[in-house]
Amino acid sequence: MSGPVLEVRGLRKSFAGVRAVDGAAFSVRAGSITGLIGPNGSGKSTAVDCISGFQRADAGQVLLDGADLRGLTPQRIARRGLTRTFQDVRVYEGYDLLQNLLVVAQPFVGVGWGGELLRSAGYRRARVAAEARARELIELVGLTRLVEAPAAVLSYGQKKLLAFAGAMMSAPRLVVLDEPVAGVNPTRINEVAEIVRRANAGGTAFLIIEHNVEFITGLCEHVVVLDRGAKLAEGPPHQVHQDPRVLEAYLGVEAVA
Amino acid sequence: MRLALPVALVLLVALPWLTASTYIMGIAVSGVLMTVAAAALNLVYGFAGLLSFAAIGFWGVGAYCAAITVMDWGGSFWSGVALAGLVNGVLALAIGVPMLRTRRHAFVVVSITFALLCALVSRDWTAVTRGPMGIPGLPAPSAFGYVFAGSARFWFVALGFSVLALALLHALGTSRIGLVLKAIKQNEPLAQSQGISPLPYKLLAFVVGAVVTGMAGGVMAFHLGVVDPLIFDFYYMQTFLIIVIIGGAGSFWGVLAAGLAMVVLPEALRASNDLRMVIYGGVLVVAMLAMPRGVAGWLEDRRVAVLRAKLR
Ligand SMILES: Nc1ncnc2c1ncn2[C@@H]1O[C@H](COP(=O)(O)OP(=O)(O)OP(=O)(O)O)[C@@H](O)[C@H]1O
Ligand SMILES: [Mg+2]
Numbered sequence: 001m002s003g004p005v006l007e008v009r010g011l012r013k014s015f016a017g018v019r020a021v022d023g024a025a026f027s028v029r030a031g032s033i034t035g036l037i038g039p040n041g042s043g044k045s046t047a048v049d050c051i052s053g054f055q056r057a058d059a060g061q062v063l064l065d066g067a068d069l070r071g072l073t074p075q076r077i078a079r080r081g082l083t084r085t086f087q088d089v090r091v092y093e094g095y096d097l098l099q100n101l102l103v104v105a106q107p108f109v110g111v112g113w114g115g116e117l118l119r120s121a122g123y124r125r126a127r128v129a130a131e132a133r134a135r136e137l138i139e140l141v142g143l144t145r146l147v148e149a150p151a152a153v154l155s156y157g158q159k160k161l162l163a164f165a166g167a168m169m170s171a172p173r174l175v176v177l178d179e180p181v182a183g184v185n186p187t188r189i190n191e192v193a194e195i196v197r198r199a200n201a202g203g204t205a206f207l208i209i210e211h212n213v214e215f216i217t218g219l220c221e222h223v224v225v226l227d228r229g230a231k232l233a234e235g236p237p238h239q240v241h242q243d244p245r246v247l248e249a250y251l252g253v254e255a256v257a
Numbered sequence: 258m259r260l261a262l263p264v265a266l267v268l269l270v271a272l273p274w275l276t277a278s279t280y281i282m283g284i285a286v287s288g289v290l291m292t293v294a295a296a297a298l299n300l301v302y303g304f305a306g307l308l309s310f311a312a313i314g315f316w317g318v319g320a321y322c323a324a325i326t327v328m329d330w331g332g333s334f335w336s337g338v339a340l341a342g343l344v345n346g347v348l349a350l351a352i353g354v355p356m357l358r359t360r361r362h363a364f365v366v367v368s369i370t371f372a373l374l375c376a377l378v379s380r381d382w383t384a385v386t387r388g389p390m391g392i393p394g395l396p397a398p399s400a401f402g403y404v405f406a407g408s409a410r411f412w413f414v415a416l417g418f419s420v421l422a423l424a425l426l427h428a429l430g431t432s433r434i435g436l437v438l439k440a441i442k443q444n445e446p447l448a449q450s451q452g453i454s455p456l457p458y459k460l461l462a463f464v465v466g467a468v469v470t471g472m473a474g475g476v477m478a479f480h481l482g483v484v485d486p487l488i489f490d491f492y493y494m495q496t497f498l499i500i501v502i503i504g505g506a507g508s509f510w511g512v513l514a515a516g517l518a519m520v521v522l523p524e525a526l527r528a529s530n531d532l533r534m535v536i537y538g539g540v541l542v543v544a545m546l547a548m549p550r551g552v553a554g555w556l557e558d559r560r561v562a563v564l565r566a567k568l569r
Contacts, residue, residue, distance in 0.1 A: 074449040105452030
């Protein structure tokens with residue numbers, strides 16, 4: 001058993017009195033695929049924003065490989081090996097797929113602006129390696145046919161796949177996916193699961209937020225349930241989905257809908 | 258297409274032999290200098306997404322720096338233009354750091370305030386700027402005993418400077434720095450999630466833009482032969498902006514083409530100086546309605562539409 005790659009302790013975040021995250025605590029084992037589920041508005045995305053540095057938590061601790069991430073900017077956290085995707089899918093619409101992935105900073109760390117401007121040997125080496133990795137990832141997510149198309153022409157699901165490839169580009173230790181298959185053509189959901197599995201085999205850990213029960217059950221070894229900003233339950237997916245407290249939390253919110 | 262650039266360059270170099278009119282040469286000189294300033298604004302606005310009206314401030318500050326270097330400190334034209342770049346670089350660094358920490362709209366307002374403040378200082382700090390009278394009688398620059406007197410000769414100074422400045426802006430725009438700048442403009446949080454720090458990139462664009470604009474202003478001063486508070490006239494800012502917007506913000510060649518077109522157009526339409534501003538404004542409004550992303554943006558949109566149709 002390896003230790004946790006991510007540890008979240010007593011995380012709190014309020015927006016003008018709304019307690020979005022209220023003492024959430026959980027961890028992600030290194031190399032694992034962990035699920036983070038919960039009813040709408042239970043604070044999952046807000047927790048991800050706090051973990052990845054996009055929101056400043058009111059209280060609590062986030063440890064990446066044991067190191068406190070407090071006060072770090074999103075870009076610093078990304079460079080330390082924690083990347084994420086966004087629930088509202090984000091890509092560079094005006095860039096083609098290759099350009100989308102070549103933006104990622106990691107392959108060019110240490111080159112410097114001078115090297116980039118003058119196309120130094122170090123820059124060219126980094127660029128060749130980055131392009132090779134980008135093409136590999138585009139192949140992995142099955143978009144090779146579209147590699148030269150502007151991202152604007154991609155379907156919603158294809159954009160999610162491109163965003164996923166972007167999060168993988170820096171070979172991170174942990175990738176947080178916020179609803180990777182919401183809005184994706186149902187016939188393609190199994191493919192996405194397979195892509196995650198393959199990336200996970202390369203050693204990358206995943207924390208996955210998703211409402212699609214089948215997707216989570218098929219993929220995750222461990223699931224954390226959030227309700228009203230706090231952890232309600234955790235365990236293997238089939239066990240969690242039978243937990244009466246979990247059923248009640250979902251029914252309480254969704255039975256009405 | 259590949260021949261277009263060398264042919265254009267040869268034609269530009271040969272311009273004084275193609276026309277005997279000093280009037281046309283004068284238009285050409287201010288035209289290339291304003292195109293350079295527009296290309297610099299394109300780096301700041303088109304690439305970094307910063308709608309900055311500070312450009313007109315840097316343009317004027319550069320003009321004063323170059324003029325004062327020559328008239329009060331006994332320096333050469335060349336050192337004056339270099340100093341214009343240096344002063345503007347330091348100035349942009351100093352105001353850029355706090356400005357870039359403000360929100361989008363606040364940034365625009367602060368940049369306008371800076372431009373107005375520059376004009377105010379040029380009028381009231383008479384000890385240095387000589388106030389509303391300005392600094393007249395700027396001499397023609399010279400190098401190795403050759404004096405670039407008259408628009409036909411000054412043309413080579415303006416063209417040489419412009420080619421160098423545009424080459425720098427082109428290298429920057431096509432480098433990874435340009436790629437990252439436009440990525441930040443398209444989706445800043447996404448860039449951050451990919452390890453990019455937006456602030457240093459924006460600051461770089463802002464400072465380089467200021468240096469190039471300031472140096473262009475410095476050269477412009479010696480073309481006009483006089484620097485006074487009118488160098489801060491919003492007519493210049495309006496021209497830079499129109500060139501960028503019509504050419505297509507973020508497109509180097511689009512802006513370059515629009516720069517050349519906008520030099521020819523107002524001269525063709527020239528009825529009176531007052532009417533020119535109105536015509537400019539009219540062109541801007543019509544262009545914005547028809548092609549909100551400029552000619553280059555309009556072409557790109559067509560390309561995407563065709564691709565989309567193919568993928569259906
Ligand atoms: N920027 C914000 N300002 C104010 N309230 C917010 C903000 N972001 C989130 N909230 C509120 O915080 C609560 C938690 O929202 P969050 O988006 O984290 O939930 P979620 O679990 O991701 O939901 P979903 O499954 O619908 O994506 C909600 O009540 C939401 O309205
Ligand atoms: Mg959410």
